[in-house]
Amino acid sequence: MAETREGAIPIQRVPSWGRAVRVARAARSGGLARLAGxxxxxxxxxxxxxxxxxxxxxxxxxxxxxxxxxxxxxxxxxxxxxxxxxxxxxxxxxxxxxxxxxxxxxxxxxxxxxxxxxxxxxxxxxxxxxxxxxxxxxxxxxxxxxxxxxxxxxxxxxxxxxxxxxxxxxxxxxxxxxxxxxxxxxxxxxxxxxxxxxxxxxxxxxxxxxxxxxxxxxxxxxxxxxxxxxxxxxxxxxxxxxxxxxxxxxxxxxxxxxxxxxxxxxxxxxxxxxxxxxxxxxxxxxxxxxxxxxxxxxxxxxxxxxxxxxxxxxxxxxxxxxxxxxxxxxxxxxxxxxxxxxxxxxxxxxxxxxxxxxxxxxxxxxxxxxxxxxxxxxxxxxLPVGLGGLADPSAWSGGAHGAALRAAIAQIPPNVRVESSMAPLARLAARDDAYWLGGSKQQAPDFLCVDLAGWSGGPTDLPGYGAALHPGSTYKVVFDRDQVVVLQRQ
Incomplete structure (x- = not known):
């Protein structure tokens, strides 16, 4: 505050424009230095x-x-x-x-x-x-x-x-x-x-x-x-x-x-x-x-x-x-x-x-x-961790089996009840009411998505498999390619 005569209105000093610019430049310089670090x-x-x-x-x-x-x-x-x-x-x-x-x-x-x-x-x-x-x-x-x-x-x-x-x-x-x-x-x-x-x-x-x-x-x-x-x-x-x-x-x-x-x-x-x-x-x-x-x-x-x-x-x-x-x-x-x-x-x-x-x-x-x-x-x-096989083109898409799984998922509409095996489960879970195979006992699912690849001793009669999982329901095959099968409830 500037000194004033008694009764006068005090005048507050403000920094000069040049000083304000220097302060701003210093702050900016410090920020840039931190960013550079x-x-x-x-x-x-x-x-x-x-x-x-x-x-x-x-x-x-x-x-x-x-x-x-x-x-x-x-x-x-x-x-x-x-x-x-x-x-x-x-x-x-x-x-x-x-x-x-x-x-x-x-x-x-x-x-x-x-x-x-x-x-x-x-x-x-x-x-x-x-x-x-x-x-x-x-x-x-x-x-x-x-x-x-x-x-x-x-x-x-x-x-x-x-x-x-x-x-x-x-x-x-x-x-x-x-x-x-x-x-x-x-x-x-x-x-x-x-x-x-x-x-x-x-x-x-x-x-x-x-x-x-x-x-x-x-x-x-x-x-x-x-x-x-x-x-x-x-x-x-x-x-x-x-x-x-x-x-x-x-x-x-x-x-x-x-x-x-x-x-x-x-x-x-x-x-x-x-x-x-x-x-x-x-x-x-x-x-x-x-x-x-x-x-x-x-x-x-x-x-x-x-x-x-x-x-x-x-x-x-x-x-x-x-x-x-x-x-x-x-x-x-x-x-x-x-x-x-x-x-x-x-x-x-x-x-x-x-x-x-x-x-x-x-x-x-x-x-x-x-x-x-x-x-x-x-x-x-x-401890090999997920790096192997990236040079193989099939590793990027899953090859013919991956294409079959994508086509099978496309056969299943969104917002339905579906039971699935492991491979397509996460993708179906994002849009459907997804269950593990056999997990929807209270109400039969609308669709079954079954991946038979690597399933030793897996079912050969898929409609019969669906009926066994859900007694009283009948299923028919609507998609079957490269060991990937989709069944729909009738």
Whole structure:
């Protein structure tokens, strides 16, 4: 304020036009500098987005689904997109997906499904979420390791190539796709010392899957141990643990047709497991130790130097303590959520070793950065993940059998009740009320879509097969080509 005589109206000084221009130019220059620093990591993320989309969509195009999961998630997202409950007919008439796993975060895909109502939308969404995490890991590594863009890109490339992400892409869409970038952002904020931001990014994990509430609780422990944020950490610890218990004991049973959490049966001893059986199983299975070797080996075991590894313990505990062998190994999508934790723990471990006054691991830690992409590629070769056969033209379309499947799907009108075998299931789920073969006992379906390829001992009398599945109904063949048959109810 300018000095004035008593009683005079004060005059407020304003910056000169030249000063305002200089301030604007400085702000613009700073923004451009930040953008220039982020650009290489954004380009890396876009490159992986293209690669992930290629792998996922080629498999989708050739009808190479390894399970019915893509169809299940397509039905759930379709329900949200139509502002209805996420009913998954594939698992049974009227089955609510929230009675299987607690994944309401899938509703975020509804707008994309409005635009492109296809199972391929989910595959592209997962590719985008994974690619986002690649950019986060790459930029975080560059910041922590001395602002070196090249180091960040090397770590980001190794992470993007990691076998855990590749296995998940190969297994098609799963809800954990949302957890991957969330965990990358949580670890990033912890490494940068943004403790409250880390807590905020951890909280949505409870909407991805029921077990991830325990991971959110583990974030609270890390905030207390590393960040000395006792209040924030303790609140997050309680929030995550209570929400995990709430989903398993109340929310999922509420939506489940049998009013229970079905996965208690996956523990040794069923619904009343003996703690010793769980612990003994986790430490005495060879497959478990092999998986641990693959997980730690891809980061040169240096991730063990970081407290971020605490975040991996809840996932490892429920998987290795399970009685289901599918959870123990390196297959499927179960290791994807561990990849951002491992690689940012690697970054933290390298940084800690570099800053230590005396450490025999300094040379090894420095060499790990350029070696990381090579190790990731070596793991991909040892655990083949969906890259083989892309040079074969039939891999892109499915050949004559793929053409027959597309023609069969075209024979089935939208918005009808249809039972299907594995290959065409996801595509039909995007537009029809789709069931697994024999799954619609209460009401006979309008169509059956049967893929006999690779079905050893499959039925030869298809109308008789349809009548056996649904007594009292008769079916006639309306399409039959290259072992793909469509039957319509009369």
């Amino acid at each position: 982020v650009r290489p990591h954004l380009v890396l993320a876009l490159a992986f987005l293209a690669g992930y989309c290629l792998l996922a969509l080629v498999r989708y195009q050739r009808f190479g689904s390894p399970s019915w999961d893509l169809g299940i998630f397509t039905e759930a997202v379709k329900g949200y997109a139509h502002l209805r409950a996420p009913v998954v007919s594939i698992k049974g008439p009227g089955f609510n997906a929230l009675g299987d796993h607690w994944s309401p975060i899938l509703a975020l895909l509804a707008p994309a499904f409005w635009l492109v109502p296809s199972a391929a939308t989910l595959l592209v969404a997962q590719a985008a979420l994974f690619a986002w995490s690649v950019g986060v890991v790459s930029d975080t590594a560059a910041r922590v390791l001395g602002g070196s863009t090249s180091r960040g890109l090397l770590i980001g490339t190794a992470y993007g190539l990691s076998w855990g992400l590749q296995r998940a892409i190969d297994a098609e869409f799963h809800e954990i796709a949302f957890a991957v970038p969330l965990l990358a952002l949580v670890c990033r904020q912890i490494l940068l010392g943004n403790w409250e931001r880390a807590a905020w990014w951890a909280m949505p994990l409870v909407l991805v899957k029921e077990d991830l509430g325990l991971t959110a609780a583990a974030v609270g422990v890390v905030l207390m141990v590393r960040g000395r944020r006792w209040y924030t950490g303790s609140v997050l610890l309680v929030f995550g643990a209570v929400f995990a218990a709430l989903t398993v004991l109340l929310l999922i049973p509420h939506f489940n047709p049998n009013h229970q959490f079905d996965y208690w049966s996956k523990l040794p001893g069923g619904e009343h497991p003996h703690l010793w059986q769980v612990v003994r199983g986790a430490f005495t299975r060879l497959t478990v130790w092999k998986t641990v070797g693959w997980l730690l080996g891809i980061v040169g075991f240096l991730a063990l130097r970081s407290p971020l590894m605490l975040l991996a313990l809840p996932t490892l505990a429920w998987r290795f303590g399970s009685a289901n062998p599918m959870f123990w190994g390196s297959d499927w999508h179960y290791n994807a959520t561990l990849m951002p934790i491992l690689f940012l723990a690697l970054v933290d471990g390298i940084d800690r070793i570099r800053r230590a006054e005396h450490s025999v691991l300094k040379g090894f830690a420095e060499g790990m950065v350029p070696a990381a992409p090579g190790i990731a590629v070596a793991c991909m070769v040892s």
